Amino acid sequence: MLKGTIPITESDDSRVGELLKENGLNLAVSEARRVIELLGRDPTLVELTIFNTMWSEHCSYKSSRKILGELLPTKAPNVVMGPGEDAGVFRYAETGDGDWHCLVIAHESHNHPSQVLPVEGAATGIGGIVRDVYCMGADVVGVLDPLRFGDPKGPNARQVISIARGVVDGIAQYGNPLGVPNLGGDIAFDAGFDENCLVNVVAIGTIRESRVLRSRVPAEAADTPYKIILIGKPTDDSGFGGAAFASEDLVEGEEANRGAVQVPDPFLKRVLAVANRKVLDLAEDRGIKVGFKDLGAGGIACVTSELAHAGGFGVKIDLDAVNVAAGHHYPPPVVSCSETQERYALAVPEDFVDDVMKIYNEDFELPHLYHGAGAVVIADVTRDELYTIESGGEKVCETPVEVITTGIAYDRPKSPRKVLFEEPEWQEDRSLHDDFLKIMASPNIASKNYVFKHYDSEVQGRAVIRPGEADAGVLAPVAGNPVGLAVAVDGNPWYGIIDPYQGGALAVCESARNVAAVGGVPSAITDCLNYGNPEIEEVFWEFFEGVRGISDACRGIGLLSHDGNHPLPVVSGNVSFYNQGESGKAIPPSPIICTVGVIEDYSKSRSMTFKEEGNEVFLIGEPLDELGGSEYYRTIYGTLGANVPEADFVRERGQIRTVLDIHSHGWVRSCHDTGQGGMLTALAEMALGGNGTGKLGLAVNLDEFDSTGLPPEKVLFSETGCFIVELPPGNEREILAICARNRVKLHKLGMLKASPKLEVVSNGKALASWELGELAGIYMTGCRSIFGIEKGE
Template sequence: MGAPLTGVVAIRDLPDERIAETLARHGFNITTAEARRVAELLGRDPTVVELTIFNTMWSEHCSYKSSRRVLKEHLPVDAPNVVLGPGEDAGIVRFAPGGDGDWWCLVIGHESHNHPSQVLPVEGASTGIGGIVRDVYCMGADVVGVLDPLRFGDPSGPKGRQSIAIARGVVEGIAQYGNALGVPNLGGDVVFDRGYEDNCLVNVVAAGIVLESRIVRSRVPVEARREPYVMILIGKPTDDSGFGGAAFASEDLAGEEKANRGAVQVPDPFLKRVLAEATKKVMEAARARGVAIGFKDLGAGGIACATSEMAHAGGFGVKLDLDAVRKALGHFPPAVVSCSETQERYAMAVPREFAAEVLRIYNEDFELPRIYHGAGASVIGDITLEPYYSIETAGGLVCSAPVEVITTGIAYDRKGAPRRRRFEEPALDPRRSLRDDFLALLASPNVASKNHVFRRYDSEVQGRAVLRPGEADAAVIAPLPGRSVGLAFAVDGNPFYGLIDPYEGGALAVCESVRNVASVGAVPATITDCLNYGNPEVEEVFWEFTEGVRGIGDACRGIGHLSHEGAPLPIVSGNVSFYNQNEAGKPIPPSPVVCCAGIVEDYSRCRSIRFKDEGSALYLVGEILDELGGSEYYRAIYGALGANVPRSDFVRERGLVRAVIEMHRLGIVRACHDTGQGGLLTALAEMAIGGRGDGELGFTLDLDELAPLGLPPEKLLFSETGAFLVETAPGIEREMLALCARNRVKLWRLGEVRRASRLEVVSRGASLARWDLAELRGAYLDACRPIFGVENTGKGA
């Protein structure tokens, strides 16, 4: 603290207009009031570096300044299986005993990378995967999978060409990163709508596994009280890529796409993979020597944010020497070195005594400097007992303040106001052809097979796959070799429900993801969420956001934790992305996206959705109501949104998932599929076609079986009320009835799976429509081909 402060920016004595000019000149997004608050906190004018740090830390992306109060009020974050809730890089829940009282834990993180992907789709999406896997690695975990919920503009809309180019680029970026890193893709979903044409959504989930005793925290460990600790920076040489990235993610894109390209980071899965291998050896060495370490990935705000947060979390200080940072060629001012978001970097706090061994593992054993120009591990500073944060350069001090000042948060009380819109049901046209309409529905890009996307991703690497994307409602892996435990993952979020009712948009996203996980027999263990909305300063948008969060929270409590009576389904990780809107400032449809992770006792009972055996019985578990609001049928066939959005019923939902999980435990499920987007008939067709597109068994649906529901054929076939279709052995109807009665859910026996390779709907003895599987296959498998590039699937391997 002896050195003089350099790069001081005058704030305190200036009028607001001059402050605004200064902030604009430096490219800062913080307001003049916020800049004054910075000066007030410091008790003096800030340096450029300090302003840069606050500019990042107080961005919406990092500070959750608009959202935090809403999240705290509504979301349940604790349950008996939770090891670590939201707050660090990723959340953690236990999933299986690990011997000697230890537990195997699932580490899961959920992020968005929307704005960068709109500007540079390949790099933006790639970096999204890179960032989220780093969040999981840095907890000491092995990453076992990624998922990617995506939202793009309408491929046949006025900006269709651009939307297709973005969709292809995003898929390419995810593929490039995940495939090279060696992490299997466990699925995702894709929704197309004009509402995303100026602002695509690229959400990413990463999952990892770690023994509870080996979890590494993102903080300087308490052992630093007893012996000297140092801060090590590891990875790619620091450059100016991603400078201002967090702030970039927190503003709208209108007209500034090109100017902001510098804010998109440059990812590198190759380096990430080598870093992961080397870090494993460092962790082994630390365990062998009984050394405690702190480890954190560098994300938003780079070196300054990561190191100050690690120090703050442990109650220590840090004294950094910026000149010791490995830099790429070129001259970078201190603010850039301190805060750029150069990818593939980590910070590690280790005892000074252990530092040489850490450097040797990274720099010599794994030869980072040789295999990647400028990369490596270096000591960049000391941990101090006094909780004070300073950054020094040869030219003087560029940052100097108590740690708690640097990490001081900021919060706003935003107001919400309901959006007043009238919604109407379309009048059904009895002259329409069910036969033609259903082929059109199956070929709607939102319903049609996404195999064209899945085949671009490595879903097999690591050898843990049990059910792959597209084969079932959730992907399943067997994470522990030789053991029966499985992990199941599904992501969901239907923006069209939220357009009509943003509360249901949130609640139904949870219900649907829980259903998808239960569909393979897994017990839901945790939820993560990514909340994508427009500008929170707009009252109607903030209302949509608040309603969505309320819906998610209610669903997590209402369905509850099936393994811990009375506990909620906990949300252990999440992300908020605001300012998603088009050039005219129109927000995207409310888009809460939810991931549910579930635990399977015995993965051998997990089945694909495809019909298995001729003569099997097929049941509908649940019910169908007049709920076509936001349905794909209304949108694709009538060009209408409708009004009667599915109403979440958490008691029914809980009964449904309990019943289906029990069926799996009894080993009576041959195939199971939930009826979601596209309704009952779409689900039937998908079971006949099969995830690989080569199913050969058919079904005749007699609507008279469902007559008590009192709905016309179109509504029975295309309502999106959540229910399950279950194929079982014949002759167990009595057991099925008893099981469903126990769980207070309805059961309908629909008929038998048949050898005939066609699907038919009959009513009162007359055929309403009939399709050969070949034509269904054609509609379903080919529709997304032109969007994601030329590919010919269908029959074959």
């Protein structure tokens, strides 16, 4: 018989509310009643705590699941595993022996914890996401961080800067010791993130398809007794209620919130990664089937129930066997649901247990390296499909395992946000020269090199293009094989403010463009959907529109590597709601997309720096009157404007095909897409290069754009997505043919000169010119005041 049940059945709603609150649970009263229906009786505190976690927005996707399922394309011929597992998996190259090299990718947010404890929050973000990739059996080969901070010059500057620095520190403090290279990411600043920063994390790993592990007890457990081993850090209360925390509005200074932030340990994680590899290789050698899963939200309860349920088994857990932090005693709900970092669960046959324990506890001395850490057997896999937890000789949970993993879903109402956006009144007599200097100095445009150098981007020795050198990071993942992987993240908050649909669609387009710029065929995306409170109808509408935009873009761009009409698949993702601060104002709608591109031959990927005098520079595409949300409007006119770029998927697809065709001929010397800041900013970035040391100049001929009828500023700063390519002279005819075939426009911008100067020329007259040295001074230091150390007196 179960002891200590909570009397929900007999209590009225207000009493149930009190009971939930007394026990620190965020479940709604209606949800507590639903638990009774499922169990057929009153729950124990452990059971209620489990549901509290499993039914949090973070774990259950209760608000978003329906829309995601209906809209997002997740199937394509290259996909091995789509959303649903810890990470998505897709094939990128044949191994030559009948197997496939696969990429494993996961993408998550760690927004609330980073706002409260920036260093630990950002570090734990990496810690959690790499675990999702490791537990598929993969080796993690890179991480990226899309970051959104508040206005570093606004009224909350002090806190904003302190958070920004803390987050960068946390990423460095975790990623560097772990030995996983940082492949980039992006950083945007807007007052809309003052009270709620965004810290998203992407991790990618590689594995052979035949070795992909599943998060389930293997079918062999029907014939052989299986045990579940808990591996890693001793369980404590540091992350108790973490999943529930991520699903609440952020309230300043609330102690209960703060206790939910986990303490990360990259050292232990590194040792675990090495030891896990030994264990998994040994199992593979012996032909032993195992189930492997990391502990994240919901801790032991979540991991054991999901391992068992996915395999069609039951499980009996002995909570007393769990190694807890030295000198502590925690009540059963804490031990079963705490979110202590750096833990994994492994289901193995009984006769393999000793070998596994030896590797962790003796060979790698986990208990010695970290007080209380190690591998312990905590559960038996059973064939009765019952989920049982025992503590102190008593059952504290007993129910069919499928009850525990039963989902919950809401149909949230939505209604369009009604805000009128207007274009600014055009000013004729502005100084192009001075305005461009302002743009290059803007924190959103200025080089992030200063930040990137805090991160180890060289470890593992597989980086070909590093953060800041081009639009995407590039790796050569397979020794002796020319295949390359390009990864980029994108998401423009200002487009989303004006039009949340375009915000989603353009994030896909822009990140696809980024990987194409280095020769990568966009092959899969992940999405991290950051929004405010979904219970607010306008916010939920923003979310719906964003997903619709992503979905349309994936279908519109398609999977260019395969014949037939396949979408660019969404293989993994995450939804983060309740991103708002004390004021209740939601963040700008922020769908953030990571696109992975597969490069046939990584040696053709080039940095974005201009290469050689005499080479010709072309624009593929054409700027339109689309400056809504642009850097130009925001920095120069102080307004968002209205004409947000409109995603045109046929054009995007054509432009991407064009660039990839030119790449495949090996003609590209440098390439960069025009996004934030428009064409002129992109040209300056190419002239300066990632280090700011470029010496080749260009006179941009605006006569080419007379037919657009746009004033020079609009041509130069429009954020319509295009590509700029540098090609050796003599290829113009072939390029024109490729453009014609793909139905895209081509404009010749000029020829590279050995003089370090960027000029804009119209009708033979220079409208403005800038010395590269002057631009470099502004561009390379624009972010230093935000992230730099404070100098002494």
